[in-house]
Amino acid sequence: xxxxxxxxxxxxxxxxxxxxxxxxxxxxxxxxxxxxxxxxxxxxxxxxxxxxxxxxxxxxxxxxxxxxxxxxxxxxxxxxxxxxxxxxxxxxxxxxxxxxxxxxxxxxxxxxxxxxxxxxxxxxx
Numbered sequence: 001x002x003x004x005x006x007x008x009x010x011x012x013x014x015x016x017x018x019x020x021x022x023x024x025x026x027x028x029x030x031x032x033x034x035x036x037x038x039x040x041x042x043x044x045x046x047x048x049x050x051x052x053x054x055x056x057x058x059x060x061x062x063x064x065x066x067x068x069x070x071x072x073x074x075x076x077x078x079x080x081x082x083x084x085x086x087x088x089x090x091x092x093x094x095x096x097x098x099x100x101x102x103x104x105x106x107x108x109x110x111x112x113x114x115x116x117x118x119x120x121x122x123x124x125x
Contacts, residue, residue: 001025008119019079021094029072032100037090049103091118
């Protein structure tokens with residue numbers, strides 16, 4: 001079972017990136033999915049989450065700029081990031097879990113069934 005995150009890179013402020021999280025060895029359509037990020041010297045925080053049925057939630061800091069979507073046929077979740085800011089610089093991690101409330105509550109990594117390896121996003125000013 002593996003979550004493979006990709007799509008990170010270096011981009012100028014105002015630019016866009018799309019992150020992908022591909023699941024293998026499991027059927028992710030039954031799982032809720034989310035993206036977290038951890039910036040330099042900061043705690044890991046939720047960026048966006050999507051239920052198995054497609055409902056979404058976003059951190060206030062990214063609302064209106066980021067969208068999250070999923071393609072169950074491809075076992076993949078996407079994070080489209082537009083109007084990127086230097087403060088979006090972080091390592092982005094995807095996670096999968098059975099309980100959506102865990103994505104929205106206090107962060108506890110042990111509550112999620114699977115984690116991706118992280119992909120670096122760097123936004124230059």
